[in-house]
Amino acid sequence: PSRLPGYATHQLGVAGESHRVPCEHRASTVNAWKFPGGLSNPGEDIGDTAVREVFEETGIKSEFKSILSIRQQHQHPGAFGKSDMYIICRLEPSSFNINFCQQECLRCEWMDLDELARTKHATPITSNVAKLLLYGYREGFDKIDITMREFPAVYTGRFYKLYHRELPKSYRNMT
Amino acid sequence: PSRLPGYATHQLGVAGESHRVPCEHRASTVNAWKFPGGLSNPGEDIGDTAVREVFEETGIKSEFKSILSIRQQHQHPGAFGKSDMYIICRLEPSSFNINFCQQECLRCEWMDLDELARTKHATPITSNVAKLLLYGYREGFDKIDITMREFPAVYTGRFYKLYHRELPKSYRNMT
Numbered sequence: 001p002s003r004l005p006g007y008a009t010h011q012l013g014v015a016g017e018s019h020r021v022p023c024e025h026r027a028s029t030v031n032a033w034k035f036p037g038g039l040s041n042p043g044e045d046i047g048d049t050a051v052r053e054v055f056e057e058t059g060i061k062s063e064f065k066s067i068l069s070i071r072q073q074h075q076h077p078g079a080f081g082k083s084d085m086y087i088i089c090r091l092e093p094s095s096f097n098i099n100f101c102q103q104e105c106l107r108c109e110w111m112d113l114d115e116l117a118r119t120k121h122a123t124p125i126t127s128n129v130a131k132l133l134l135y136g137y138r139e140g141f142d143k144i145d146i147t148m149r150e151f152p153a154v155y156t157g158r159f160y161k162l163y164h165r166e167l168p169k170s171y172r173n174m175t
Numbered sequence: 176p177s178r179l180p181g182y183a184t185h186q187l188g189v190a191g192e193s194h195r196v197p198c199e200h201r202a203s204t205v206n207a208w209k210f211p212g213g214l215s216n217p218g219e220d221i222g223d224t225a226v227r228e229v230f231e232e233t234g235i236k237s238e239f240k241s242i243l244s245i246r247q248q249h250q251h252p253g254a255f256g257k258s259d260m261y262i263i264c265r266l267e268p269s270s271f272n273i274n275f276c277q278q279e280c281l282r283c284e285w286m287d288l289d290e291l292a293r294t295k296h297a298t299p300i301t302s303n304v305a306k307l308l309l310y311g312y313r314e315g316f317d318k319i320d321i322t323m324r325e326f327p328a329v330y331t332g333r334f335y336k337l338y339h340r341e342l343p344k345s346y347r348n349m350t
Contacts, residue, residue: 043249045249070339072336072338118350128324135342153248158248161247163246163247171310
């Protein structure tokens with residue numbers, strides 16, 4: 001089978017205290033801010049890709065909290081004829097210094113969410129997720145989070161990860 | 176590139192009136208109910224796969240409403256070495272007669288959500304999603320839905336679909 005990943009994973013870090021997110025301005029994009037991110041390695045979990053790529057691109061350490069948004073796109077240039085899944089995660093940073101590669105990125109900065117939601121110099125998906133984050137930051141992240149639970153696989157005994165809206169305990173423990 | 180889909184899509188239909196969902200009992204699984212579903216065709220949208228597969232397997236006509244749950248699983252037998260994404264959708268049925276292939280399925284029936292959430296004869300993901308649906312049915316589907324919005328792609332002018340929690344209008348229209 002092809003070694004190319006079947007889907008891409010992108011991600012973002014969000015600082016709880018400061019309602020700011022790291023954004024990069026790539027040399028390859030025209031005047032547009034976007035979240036740091038990149039492709040999953042084969043067999044890598046969504047959250048692990050997000051944490052790894054944010055660290056590689058920005059030097060920021062973080063922890064996976066939830067999935068925020070999923071995009072399915074067909075015949076995207078660069079997707080090698082596959083449908084690509086672009087998944088945006090919410091991460092909680094534990095370090096804040098930015099250290100980026102100046103050959104790939106023109107700029108990489110902590111951006112204010114409110115500014116990012118309003119600027120014209122962001123991709124539509126970036127400003128849309130910025131609005132979602134602003135809503136979560138003000139009203140509670142439970143309004144926007146798609147959280148993760150682990151389950152044992154029936155045949156293999158391995159664990160798999162299931163992402164959905166938070167389910168109240170009274171329903172989870174139903175038997 | 177490989178013609179194999181990078182991820183699988185499964186789905187379910189839910190009847191608003193009757194809080195019942197169609198479930199099948201496949202000849203290949205041991206005493207376990209699961210939702211009807213199958214693989215995406217290349218270039219097919221998630222919701223279109225769900226509607227098509229439910230119709231092919233059960234004869235039930237339906238409309239896509241939302242994504243309910245996403246599973247990422249690695250080295251699954253039958254996934255050809257790829258990580259597989261199994262996406263469960265909420266569909267609204269417009270027809271209710273079940274017509275299924277007796278070679279693939281032993282039984283295919285409308286199951287009561289409450290029963291499906293409690294039975295031991297369902298896969299863990301099926302009973303978990305049944306609990307999620309029961310919660311949504313009782314408290315409002317906005318508690319569980321991951322809804323879809325369309326956006327224009329920056330470079331190609333095509334539209335793509337973005338799935339996330341519902342964003343209030345005041346945030347959506349922010350400029």
